[in-house]
Amino acid sequence: MAGVGDAQLRDGAALLRVTDLEVDYPTKEGVVRAVSGVSFDVLRGETVGLVGESGCGKSTTGRAILRLPAPSRGSVHFDGVEVTALSFERMRELRGRLQMIFQDPISSLNPRRRVRDIVAEGLVIRGGGGRAEVAERVAKALDDVGLDPATAGSRRPSEFSGGQCQRICIARVLVLEPELIVCDEPVSALDVSVQAQILNLLASVKASYGLSLLFISHDLSVVRHICDRVVVMYLGRVCEVGPTERVFQRPAHPYTRLLMESVPGAAADRPPGDRAKAELPSVLAPPSGCYFRTRCPLAVDRCATETPVTREVAPGQYVACHLAEA
Ligand SMILES: Nc1ncnc2c1ncn2[C@@H]1O[C@H](COP(=O)(O)OP(=O)(O)OP(=O)(O)O)[C@@H](O)[C@H]1O
Numbered sequence: 001m002a003g004v005g006d007a008q009l010r011d012g013a014a015l016l017r018v019t020d021l022e023v024d025y026p027t028k029e030g031v032v033r034a035v036s037g038v039s040f041d042v043l044r045g046e047t048v049g050l051v052g053e054s055g056c057g058k059s060t061t062g063r064a065i066l067r068l069p070a071p072s073r074g075s076v077h078f079d080g081v082e083v084t085a086l087s088f089e090r091m092r093e094l095r096g097r098l099q100m101i102f103q104d105p106i107s108s109l110n111p112r113r114r115v116r117d118i119v120a121e122g123l124v125i126r127g128g129g130g131r132a133e134v135a136e137r138v139a140k141a142l143d144d145v146g147l148d149p150a151t152a153g154s155r156r157p158s159e160f161s162g163g164q165c166q167r168i169c170i171a172r173v174l175v176l177e178p179e180l181i182v183c184d185e186p187v188s189a190l191d192v193s194v195q196a197q198i199l200n201l202l203a204s205v206k207a208s209y210g211l212s213l214l215f216i217s218h219d220l221s222v223v224r225h226i227c228d229r230v231v232v233m234y235l236g237r238v239c240e241v242g243p244t245e246r247v248f249q250r251p252a253h254p255y256t257r258l259l260m261e262s263v264p265g266a267a268a269d270r271p272p273g274d275r276a277k278a279e280l281p282s283v284l285a286p287p288s289g290c291y292f293r294t295r296c297p298l299a300v301d302r303c304a305t306e307t308p309v310t311r312e313v314a315p316g317q318y319v320a321c322h323l324a325e326a
């Protein structure tokens, strides 16, 4: 529906496997189903991009994986463990391995604390390890993100630029030696010149720490550049999933084609003329059948009555659309 279905989940041991994820927000106007049956997976060492226009549920999906807040329904499997079923205590243990960085680095750092204490915080909460060991690990993390531990450690966040603050946020996460980091628009708040530096840093720490990344972004050029696989969302549902180059070159869902129209050089051989009609519907009252049908230039009667389920249209490329062809 944009659709439901889990055909896009790969066999074997994915590091993260999200199945039929749903997140409801109770509001005065009614229940907002921000995420509605989302399934995808991330293999070890992979960078998976989560894209779609504002309000489609990207951040909600990323946060639900870490139970910030927990999903209303569905499964989050991390390295063989069902995250949604963990006790508070076991979840705290897992938090080190599963981390998140956010869009606005400055506001996510406590302005009153020194950088070395901010970076050490996760280690201190986790306990174990003496002061010397903590100091050593903090110094290594700062060094790994390109900050001089000797000078940066004793300063406070306000003494740093936005890009440097994002480096501090990355150090704070790396110190816990995570396996997967959910990156929610990690460079969107930064100057263009600084964005490339932070993306390069993420690529280098990904290699040196053996990380997997779930990379949430509305910047499709960045996603194309750094992601192995891409998941396209619309109104809380998955439209399309596939290898990044394939999806950019040959988007199969009408919504993906629409998104790609904004990216120079992408989708060069897509059929021309797919233009969205109408406004983005409200999540409080989504359309029947396919959620995208009210804006879809190709919609037929069936789209109003039947929810499309994801199916493979080319090797590794899955689409939730009744009409899509490879
Ligand atoms: N705490 C909340 N209470 C009620 N509704 C919410 C809440 N947080 C998000 N929403 C709604 O859930 C939907 C998904 O929001 P979300 O922030 O996940 O989207 P997003 O894809 O990350 O958007 P953006 O690109 O703007 O960051 C939106 O309709 C949003 O208004």
Ligand SMILES: [Mg+2]
Binding pocket: 058, 059, 060
């Ligand atoms: Mg968001």
